[in-house]
Amino acid sequence: MKTTLGAFLRKLRLQRGEKLKEMAENLNVSSAFLSAVENGKKKMPASWYEKLANLYNLSAKQQEELENAVIESGETVELKIKDIPSGNRELAVCFARHFDSLDEEASKEIFAILKRKEEEK
Structure with missing residues (x-):
């Protein structure tokens, strides 16, 4: 199952000329795990937001696109409400x-x- 998140990750990887294995190594995961995330079978770890932003020098627009892709690809949306009015x-x-x-x-x-x-x- 192709997801918005999977499409974002695949596009990012291909724009950088990386193979699945190379991106997986950069993210310290197996190729199988990254493939499962790209195909919507596994959830993207929250730690990847910062990792992807830093590793791939994502612009603010790309970071927003990533966040939207995660939301669109998921079944739930989490709001942290502890420190808000x-x-x-x-x-x-x-x-x-x-x-x-x-x-x-x-x-x-x-x-x-x-x-x-x-x-x-």
């Missing part, structure tokens, strides 16, 4: 609780709000 914590919990029941219109509205915030940065 209580209002934002409540929002995150409420959103998670109602996520499955959001209709298309509500999803579009929320997405538009978040996109505007992103563009303000």
Whole structure:
């Protein structure tokens, strides 16, 4: 099964002229494990974010693309809410609780709000 993450990793590897074995060695994993990640059979270790960014000198855009690929390829999204304001914590919990029941219109509205915030940065 090809995933967005797998496509990102494969593209990155090929742009650098690396074979699967070479990228696996750079990430200190077996070729079989990297292949399984590329094919969506294994989850990418969280430690790879920083490793990939440093090893391959990823731009901010590429790092965002990597993060989005991981999210799109996964079944869950993890939010760390420990050190955020209580209002934002409540929002995150409420959103998670109602996520499955959001209709298309509500999803579009929320997405538009978040996109505007992103563009303000």
